[in-house]
Amino acid sequence: MxxxxxxxxxxxxxxxxxxxxxxxxxERMAFHIINLPADRVKRLSESITAAKEKARYCAECxxxxxxxxxxxxxNPKRDxxxxxxxxxxxxxxxxxxxxxxxxxxxxxxxxxxxxNGIGPSDLKLKELLERLKGDVxxxxxxxxxxxEGEATAMYISKLIKPAGIKVTRIASGVPxxxxxxxxxxxxxxxxxxxxxxx
Amino acid sequence: MxxxxxxxxxxxxxxxxxxxxxxxxxERMAFHIINLPADRVKRLSESITAAKEKARYCAECxxxxxxxxxxxxxNPKRDxxxxxxxxxxxxxxxxxxxxxxxxxxxxxxxxxxxxNGIGPSDLKLKELLERLKGDVxxxxxxxxxxxEGEATAMYISKLIKPAGIKVTRIASGVPxxxxxxxxxxxxxxxxxxxxxxx
Numbered sequence: 519m520x521x522x523x524x525x526x527x528x529x530x531x532x533x534x535x536x537x538x539x540x541x542x543x544x545e546r547m548a549f550h551i552i553n554l555p556a557d558r559v560k561r562l563s564e565s566i567t568a569a570k571e572k573a574r575y576c577a578e579c580x581x582x583x584x585x586x587x588x589x590x591x592x593n594p595k596r597d598x599x600x601x602x603x604x605x606x607x608x609x610x611x612x613x614x615x616x617x618x619x620x621x622x623x624x625x626x627x628x629x630x631x632x633x634n635g636i637g638p639s640d641l642k643l644k645e646l647l648e649r650l651k652g653d654v655x656x657x658x659x660x661x662x663x664x665x666e667g668e669a670t671a672m673y674i675s676k677l678i679k680p681a682g683i684k685v686t687r688i689a690s691g692v693p694x695x696x697x698x699x700x701x702x703x704x705x706x707x708x709x710x711x712x713x714x715x716x
Numbered sequence: 717m718x719x720x721x722x723x724x725x726x727x728x729x730x731x732x733x734x735x736x737x738x739x740x741x742x743e744r745m746a747f748h749i750i751n752l753p754a755d756r757v758k759r760l761s762e763s764i765t766a767a768k769e770k771a772r773y774c775a776e777c778x779x780x781x782x783x784x785x786x787x788x789x790x791n792p793k794r795d796x797x798x799x800x801x802x803x804x805x806x807x808x809x810x811x812x813x814x815x816x817x818x819x820x821x822x823x824x825x826x827x828x829x830x831x832n833g834i835g836p837s838d839l840k841l842k843e844l845l846e847r848l849k850g851d852v853x854x855x856x857x858x859x860x861x862x863x864e865g866e867a868t869a870m871y872i873s874k875l876i877k878p879a880g881i882k883v884t885r886i887a888s889g890v891p892x893x894x895x896x897x898x899x900x901x902x903x904x905x906x907x908x909x910x911x912x913x914x
Contacts, residue, residue: 521812522805523782529767532760537748538741542897545806550735551764552771552780559768562730563761566749569727570757573750582750584721607720608743614719699740 526552578649580642581607581625590614590622597621599655603646603674605629605662609698613660616703619710621658624649629666630673636666638673647677656684658713662698686713724750776847778840779805779823788812788820795819797853801844801872803827803860806897811858814901817908819856822847827864828871834864836871845875854882856911860895884911 522530526548534544551559575581576588579601583589590596590610600621604610610623626641650657659674661667675685688709698706720728724746732742749757773779774786777799781787788794788808798819802808808821824839848855857872859865873883886907891899 521788521809523770523780523786525763525767525770525782526780526805529763532763536745538744543736545809545897546736547734548767549780549805552768554768556768559764563764565723565727565730566757566761566764569723569746570750570752570754572721572723582721582724582747584723588721590719607724607747611719611743699743 575642576625579623579625580627580645581610581623595620599653600658601646601649601654601656602658602660604660604698605667605670609660609662612699612701613706613710616707616710618707621656626661626670629661629664629670631666631669641670643674643677646674650678650681650683654683656686658686658688658710660688660698664697688713773840774823777821777823778825778843779808779821793818797851798856799844799847799852799854800856800858802858803865803868807858807860810897810899811904811908814905814908816905819854824859824868827859827862827868829864839868841872841875844872848876848879848881852881854884856884856886856908858886858907861891862895886911
């Protein structure tokens with residue numbers, strides 16, 4: 519590409535490498551950024567490095583956060599005996615947006631997917647088992663209702679049940695094949711209320 | 717939002733402020749960025765500040781570049797007596813992608829739009845008139861075929877014609893109301909070939 523300068527080309531390429539961003543969108547974004555006031559550009563750039571540098575796993579639930587414990591695990595008003603297992607932090611946020619779930623979470627950071635070479639050891643399962651040694655009333659498995667999510671749910675239930683802990687699965691109010699983070703809050707709540715023991 | 721840490725929320729907000737990026741996309745992008753290797757994140761962040769810091773107008777055609785002259789104006793093989801006037805750098809890139817235009821450009825950085833308070837003095841017209849004092853054979857007006865683009869084309873042709881320079885307008889192969897940067901290369905070439913004197 520001779521038509522932009524090297525710096526602009528580099529920015530376009532970096533932006534186009536982000537998920538869901540095509541070449542055209544990257545160009546629009548790049549020129550938008552260049553035309554922003556300098557302090558806004560600095561803020562954008564710094565927010566990227568800051569989020570990356572400070573990002574760490576919550577010592578309790580393994581979600582991405584910037585302190586030893588995430589805001590939810592650090593909240594004493596949450597029911598720490600009720601653990602909802604989700605695939606990623608955005609799924610956690612999806613349930614938080616319902617505003618009705620009072621327990622805590624456990625973020626697996628993925629789902630079992632032999633096709634993509636992701637096995638149980640690639641998920642935060644060791645950390646989950648460690649938590650279950652404490653005082654836990656119920657584990658709610660809220661992985662996606664995709665093939666991988668269902669397989670992961672089955673795997674976890676078989677892993678946990680011998681310990682005598684109540685294991686539930688969110689109801690199939692969530693459409694099969696759907697992605698948790700895109701589902702409306704009413705459906706998410708119905709799925710939570712209709713959970714069944716597995 | 718209690719469900720993400722302050723740094724992640726800040727990054728999501730900054731990304732969601734970019735054009736065409738909604739909240740959901742910003743969340744996907746943010747977690748994608750956090751999961752990238754540290755050197756990739758550094759590159760992304762640096763490319764943003766570098767493009768902004770080094771961005772300047774080409775001394776000849778006013779496009780955004782990082783040197784005194786953009787790669788096109790600095791190229792002696794281009795026909796510097798043929799100037800195509802476009803609204804923004806992405807429109808320049810759209811014509812460059814056809815690979816068949818051998819002249820140079822002039823970037824207005826906008827179009828006349830009284831509704832948005834953009835008048836002729838907000839565009840790079842003074843710089844265009846300055847260039848026309850040199851040896852110029854033809855000025856091709858390739859503003860968008862929107863209301864603003866057409867008005868700008870009329871304004872420029874009236875401004876330049878007294879100087880006795882040939883002024884042309886790209887043909888209406890470009891659909892009326894369309895945005896130049898999204899049009900296929902064949903249509904762009906047809907519009908170039910079918911240009912008429914105005």
